[in-house]
Amino acid sequence: MSSAANRFALLLVTGLAAGCGAPEGVWPGGDVVLVSIDTLRADALSCYGNPRGTSPGLDRLAAGGLRFEHVLSQAPNTATSHATLFTGLEPWTHRVANISSLEHGTPGLHPDFVTLAEHFADAGYHTAALTDGGPLGASWDLLQGFQTVHAQFEDVAERVDEALELLDEDDDRPLFLFVHTYEVHEPYLPPAPYLERFAGDYEGPLLEALDEVRAEQAQAGARPNGRRMLLGRESFTADDVAFLHSLYEAEVAYADAELARLWPALIERDALIAVTSDHGEEFGEHGEFGHKQLHVETLRVPLILRLPGGAEAGRVVTMPISLIDLHPTLLRAAGLEPAKWTGGIDLLALGRGEVDGGRPSFASTNEHIHPSTASVPWQRSLRTSDLTFIESIEDGGTGRHMVTSYEASDVSEQAPIFERELRTTDRVSLRVSGPAQLLGEHFWELEGIRQQILRDGNGVVTLRASDSKTVEELRALGYVER
Ligand SMILES: [Zn+2]
Known part of the structure; x- marks a missing residue:
C-alpha cells in the first residue's frame, strides 16, 4: 500500500475512533498485542484445569477477558504454526515447513502472503516483534511487516523488560506488538525456587542429566542442546516422565510470573491482548516427547483475549475453534479487513452468534514439501464434532498410508476406533462411509485451493539457506543433534 493510502487508512481508523461510532466489538486504532508462549499446552495453565497453581497471572488476565476452552493449533511446530497465526492460512496453503530441511535451505513464507503485521503497518500502526529467534528469526521470512x-x-x-521499555518509548501511532518466548520449550531449566516447588522430590537419573545441561549452559553462556535430557535413554519410568512434566510446569509458572509484570502496562493502554501458543508438548502419551505428532497434547493450546474496556470479562467460550481464527479476529477487532483468501472466522462475531462455530479443525506437517525431504512422511489430521482422524503418508504423501481414528469424546485420544493401513481402494470405501467422507472431500477441496494459489504465483516455495546463527538457535532448541 502506498504512503498516501497509509494515511487514508489511518484517517479512516482515527475517524471511526473519534466518534463516528464503531460497531460492537470493534476498537479502531487501538493497540493490539499478540503474545505467543511457544510450546504451551492448554492444560499446563490452572485456568485450563492444571491442579498445581501454575498460572495465577494468566488466570487473572482470563478473568478479565474471554477465554477459549477448546483451541487447536494447525501444526505441531514453530515455523509452520506461526505462519498460520500470521497469515490466517492452513499449513498446506502457506507451505512454510519447520526445520527438517535446515541443511538444504528452508521453505520460508512467500512475500505475496499478507501477514497481520503487514495489515497493521498498512493501517498506520507501529509494528514491533520481540522474539526468541529460531524460526522467528530472519531465515523463514515470517516477520514480514514488522518495522521494529x-x-x-x-x-x-529479559523479554518482559524489553517489552516494557518498548512501551515506554512508543510514539503516537497505535501499536501492534508481537511478543514471543521459548521459556517453556526444551530444555526445561526453571529457576531454582520453581524447580524446588514443582519437581523437588524427584531422585532419579534425570537429575544428573539436568546437572549436565545446566553445566553446559553455564560454560557456553547460552542455551544448551534442548534434547539433552532425552537423548541416549531407551525408556523412562513413570517417575522420570512425571519429573520432566514437573520441570515443564515449573517453567510455565516462572513464565507466568514474569509475564504478569507486562499485563498491567498493557491494560493501562487499554490494549487488546491475545495470549496463545503455537503448539503444545507431548510427554509420552503417544510414545514421543517434544512436539512431533498430531495428537491433542501437541495441538491443544490456550487462547485468552483481553478486550478493550474489559469487555466480555470472565466469559468462557466452549465451542471448539482453531488458531487460524485469530488472524481475522484481531484484524476485525481493529476495524481492518483480512485478505479475501484468509481462512478462519472472527471469534468475536462467533461470540455474538453472527457466524456458525463448530467447524472442522485441520492440522498438518509441511516437512515433506521440500525437495530434499520428500521422503519424510506427511502427517495431517482432521477433527470434527464427532471424530478425529490422524493420517501419516510415507514418502512425502505418495507411499504407505496409515490412518488412526478416535471418537471425539475420547478427549485424550487413547482408544482408537480405526487404526490401519489404507490402500487406494480402502480410501474410496472410507469416503462413502459416514462422517469419514469429510476427510477425503475436504482435503481434496483444500488441495484445489492450494493449486489455485500456486497458479496465481502466491504459493511458490521460497528457498534460502539458513545462516549459522539460526543453526545455533535451533541446536539450543534441540532440533539439531550434530
Ligand atoms: Zn514452537
Missing part, C-alpha cells in the same frame, strides 16, 4: 524487530534468545524476564 528484535529476534534473539532471552530469558522470559
Whole structure:
C-alpha cells in the first residue's frame, strides 16, 4: 500500500475512533498485542484445569477477558504454526515447513502472503516483534511487516523488560506488538525456587542429566542442546516422565510470573491482548516427547483475549475453534479487513452468534514439501464434532498410508476406533462411509485451493539457506543433534 493510502487508512481508523461510532466489538486504532508462549499446552495453565497453581497471572488476565476452552493449533511446530497465526492460512496453503530441511535451505513464507503485521503497518500502526529467534528469526521470512524487530534468545524476564521499555518509548501511532518466548520449550531449566516447588522430590537419573545441561549452559553462556535430557535413554519410568512434566510446569509458572509484570502496562493502554501458543508438548502419551505428532497434547493450546474496556470479562467460550481464527479476529477487532483468501472466522462475531462455530479443525506437517525431504512422511489430521482422524503418508504423501481414528469424546485420544493401513481402494470405501467422507472431500477441496494459489504465483516455495546463527538457535532448541 502506498504512503498516501497509509494515511487514508489511518484517517479512516482515527475517524471511526473519534466518534463516528464503531460497531460492537470493534476498537479502531487501538493497540493490539499478540503474545505467543511457544510450546504451551492448554492444560499446563490452572485456568485450563492444571491442579498445581501454575498460572495465577494468566488466570487473572482470563478473568478479565474471554477465554477459549477448546483451541487447536494447525501444526505441531514453530515455523509452520506461526505462519498460520500470521497469515490466517492452513499449513498446506502457506507451505512454510519447520526445520527438517535446515541443511538444504528452508521453505520460508512467500512475500505475496499478507501477514497481520503487514495489515497493521498498512493501517498506520507501529509494528514491533520481540522474539526468541529460531524460526522467528530472519531465515523463514515470517516477520514480514514488522518495522521494529528484535529476534534473539532471552530469558522470559529479559523479554518482559524489553517489552516494557518498548512501551515506554512508543510514539503516537497505535501499536501492534508481537511478543514471543521459548521459556517453556526444551530444555526445561526453571529457576531454582520453581524447580524446588514443582519437581523437588524427584531422585532419579534425570537429575544428573539436568546437572549436565545446566553445566553446559553455564560454560557456553547460552542455551544448551534442548534434547539433552532425552537423548541416549531407551525408556523412562513413570517417575522420570512425571519429573520432566514437573520441570515443564515449573517453567510455565516462572513464565507466568514474569509475564504478569507486562499485563498491567498493557491494560493501562487499554490494549487488546491475545495470549496463545503455537503448539503444545507431548510427554509420552503417544510414545514421543517434544512436539512431533498430531495428537491433542501437541495441538491443544490456550487462547485468552483481553478486550478493550474489559469487555466480555470472565466469559468462557466452549465451542471448539482453531488458531487460524485469530488472524481475522484481531484484524476485525481493529476495524481492518483480512485478505479475501484468509481462512478462519472472527471469534468475536462467533461470540455474538453472527457466524456458525463448530467447524472442522485441520492440522498438518509441511516437512515433506521440500525437495530434499520428500521422503519424510506427511502427517495431517482432521477433527470434527464427532471424530478425529490422524493420517501419516510415507514418502512425502505418495507411499504407505496409515490412518488412526478416535471418537471425539475420547478427549485424550487413547482408544482408537480405526487404526490401519489404507490402500487406494480402502480410501474410496472410507469416503462413502459416514462422517469419514469429510476427510477425503475436504482435503481434496483444500488441495484445489492450494493449486489455485500456486497458479496465481502466491504459493511458490521460497528457498534460502539458513545462516549459522539460526543453526545455533535451533541446536539450543534441540532440533539439531550434530
Ligand atoms: Zn514452537
